[in-house]
Amino acid sequence: MRDPIFPHCHLLGIEGLSPLEINRLLDLSDPYVALNRGPDNASESLKGRTVVNLFFENSTRTRTSFELAALRLGANVINMQIESSSVAKGETLIDTAVTLNAMHPDVLVVRHPQSGAVKLLSEKVNCAVVNGGDGSHEHPTQALLDALTIRRRRSKIEGLKVAICGDVAHSRVARSNFYLLLTLGAEVRVIAPRTLIPSQLDRLGVQTFTDMREGLKDCDIVMMLRVQNERMMGSFIPSVREYFRFFGLDREKLALAKPDALIMHPGPMNRGVEIDSDVADDFERSVIREQVELGVAVRMAILELLAKNLAADRAAADGEK
Amino acid sequence: MSAAQPTKIAYTGARLLDPETGLDAVGDILTDGEKIVGIGPSLFDGTPPSDANVIDVSGLCAAPGLVDMRVQIREPGEEHKESLRSAGEAAVAGGVTSMVCLPNTDPVLDDEATLEFVARRARLHALTKVYAYGAATKGLKGKELAELGLLADAGALGFTDGTVGIADTQVMRRVLAYAATYNLMVVQHPEDSSLTGNGVMNGGETATRLGLSGIPREAEIIMLERDMRLVEMTGGRYHAAHISTADSVEIIARAKQKGLNVTCDTAPFYAALNELSVGDYRTFAKLSPPLRSEEDRQAIVEGLKSGVIDVIASDHAPQDQDSKRLPFAQAAFGGSGLETLLAVSLDLVHNEDLTLLETLAKLTSIPADLLGLDAGRLRAGASADLVFFDPDIGWKVIGDNFKSKSKNTPFDGRPVQGKILRTVIDGRTVFDAKSDANPV
Numbered sequence: 075m076r077d078p079i080f081p082h083c084h085l086l087g088i089e090g091l092s093p094l095e096i097n098r099l100l101d102l103s104d105p106y107v108a109l110n111r112g113p114d115n116a117s118e119s120l121k122g123r124t125v126v127n128l129f130f131e132n133s134t135r136t137r138t139s140f141e142l143a144a145l146r147l148g149a150n151v152i153n154m155q156i157e158s159s160s161v162a163k164g165e166t167l168i169d170t171a172v173t174l175n176a177m178h179p180d181v182l183v184v185r186h187p188q189s190g191a192v193k194l195l196s197e198k199v200n201c202a203v204v205n206g207g208d209g210s211h212e213h214p215t216q217a218l219l220d221a222l223t224i225r226r227r228r229s230k231i232e233g234l235k236v237a238i239c240g241d242v243a244h245s246r247v248a249r250s251n252f253y254l255l256l257t258l259g260a261e262v263r264v265i266a267p268r269t270l271i272p273s274q275l276d277r278l279g280v281q282t283f284t285d286m287r288e289g290l291k292d293c294d295i296v297m298m299l300r301v302q303n304e305r306m307m308g309s310f311i312p313s314v315r316e317y318f319r320f321f322g323l324d325r326e327k328l329a330l331a332k333p334d335a336l337i338m339h340p341g342p343m344n345r346g347v348e349i350d351s352d353v354a355d356d357f358e359r360s361v362i363r364e365q366v367e368l369g370v371a372v373r374m375a376i377l378e379l380l381a382k383n384l385a386a387d388r389a390a391a392d393g394e395k
Numbered sequence: 396m397s398a399a400q401p402t403k404i405a406y407t408g409a410r411l412l413d414p415e416t417g418l419d420a421v422g423d424i425l426t427d428g429e430k431i432v433g434i435g436p437s438l439f440d441g442t443p444p445s446d447a448n449v450i451d452v453s454g455l456c457a458a459p460g461l462v463d464m465r466v467q468i469r470e471p472g473e474e475h476k477e478s479l480r481s482a483g484e485a486a487v488a489g490g491v492t493s494m495v496c497l498p499n500t501d502p503v504l505d506d507e508a509t510l511e512f513v514a515r516r517a518r519l520h521a522l523t524k525v526y527a528y529g530a531a532t533k534g535l536k537g538k539e540l541a542e543l544g545l546l547a548d549a550g551a552l553g554f555t556d557g558t559v560g561i562a563d564t565q566v567m568r569r570v571l572a573y574a575a576t577y578n579l580m581v582v583q584h585p586e587d588s589s590l591t592g593n594g595v596m597n598g599g600e601t602a603t604r605l606g607l608s609g610i611p612r613e614a615e616i617i618m619l620e621r622d623m624r625l626v627e628m629t630g631g632r633y634h635a636a637h638i639s640t641a642d643s644v645e646i647i648a649r650a651k652q653k654g655l656n657v658t659c660d661t662a663p664f665y666a667a668l669n670e671l672s673v674g675d676y677r678t679f680a681k682l683s684p685p686l687r688s689e690e691d692r693q694a695i696v697e698g699l700k701s702g703v704i705d706v707i708a709s710d711h712a713p714q715d716q717d718s719k720r721l722p723f724a725q726a727a728f729g730g731s732g733l734e735t736l737l738a739v740s741l742d743l744v745h746n747e748d749l750t751l752l753e754t755l756a757k758l759t760s761i762p763a764d765l766l767g768l769d770a771g772r773l774r775a776g777a778s779a780d781l782v783f784f785d786p787d788i789g790w791k792v793i794g795d796n797f798k799s800k801s802k803n804t805p806f807d808g809r810p811v812q813g814k815i816l817r818t819v820i821d822g823r824t825v826f827d828a829k830s831d832a833n834p835v
Contacts, residue, residue, distance in 0.1 A: 269573050310540075312573075316544045
């Protein structure tokens, strides 16, 4: 039988999930944090299962995190970095999906530079699919690990003021975080230059600010986003030094948030661009390394849950035969 | 401020004109140091304070010093055409006490350092108060955003690519959106350069007869129409510089009706002259935008009357002889404007199109408000920036007598009515027609 609270076969995004479902994922993740910290952190629950990391875009952190999560659960892991594979030979996304599906994997973790590509692929396979980031659309496991970090530090998410700062226009992390934080009752603010605020963003339920001084006021959480260098050459932002002056997080700007406000960043950081090293390395306030740590726990819980739901389906299908 | 001057000065018997409050009455002004400390019809009851130096200005109009929001100063880069010093002398002779220069210098004003350089040079050498717009795009190339935030911090009053319109729609959209972050306006020279091509004067019968290639009115109209859409889309602040066609007035009127954050100015050239001034290939009448048809000129006057056109700016564009003594098509665009700004604007009053106060508002308080300057007012506490003039004295514009290094005025030889007799900045007389060796 599928999980009664989270009965889905894929995790494609946060949008549309209920508070109950999100909390179920966080509750399942929590015990793995302690397990990972312990001396014997191996589990056998995915023994014999196959997890394929299908990455159409360069990634070190997310891929490693998924790989480690699968290995700790005892699964067999295959990493496919796609530029070097069949797409280079002209195969379409759907052909790649069908080919992989014929090899009967249990879970596909997919990252793709195009928004919506992971969903398209999920429709062509009969295994579980986890979105590891699609274009500028969603990165659900990042939002979940962010939420778990906040929940463990602040015991709840409801009612917190969270500022998400930077290149919201191109950020899948931002979108997944909007959906998750708003669903759990947080107040979400976006702080960015207007060129990086997509149109009608306020319809998503977030407040927008163009001045850090206003936006950071009384915030509990300050989440910085990475700004790609190629967007800083005058197209969206005039220059790195201007961006840092107005939108980079330093001590002076941070002082406007609550005195115990947590600093978060999905990584990899551009020091001196969106965040000052002094702030990033403040071990009392910065939870950036903790985010990475909890990422493994969240991915373990998700892989395990989806594999169980899939196994339940397959068992039911066998029963019908 | 010179130590030789007493700190208190009483100006007595002037016709006081304050466009903001509508004050129009005979009275006195008392300044102390750099500030106005008293103003009113019966300020002194016949006896000015004994510790004040008294200047009798009876019979003259006293107005706030003019605020000119569009001036090209060629320093740095082309000091042979105009320097901060010569532009300052021209400005005060024209009653201009605050002016804003375009960033089209060499180097371009697209970073903090160059802006600071101009501010420092201006403090040292210019008689008048000099402000600047920052470049909207790097190098005025219309491709990449300039450092608008840093420029704003360094004192830029707005952003513009100067004498070129920002052609790329996506770039213009981003400039508007980004500038709105700092609540500063984007000043557009509305001209679609691809439509202008190699045009040199207004497209139409005169250009056809002269065998010159025309700049269609649509070059201005199309860019304005596009920009209104972008303003609506981005919520930015937009100011159209020197509009010159009847359709432009209509477009701005419609945008204002819609509630868009849009303002505009025109220059005296476009209210006073039409394309016939080009006459026999007069390069002094080669302006950008070009002088238009008589119907357009009349519509510009109507736009000033209705208030659709907010501001009158000199659009001072000094060019040396070498740039103008050329076959028409090869000559540079632009006209010297500082020293004729008030006199030619007063045509509107003499022709009974606008009242004196309405005309002065477009030259003082309104541009000051758009620029966020504490200027353009006659009131206690304001900077003592004053102009004293006689609106009825007639004189003839002679470019050769200009203080400006460049003499390229399209009004050369024109009789005008209205003469500036004294200009005061921060309580100090910086121009006095009586002691002026070379009166305009």
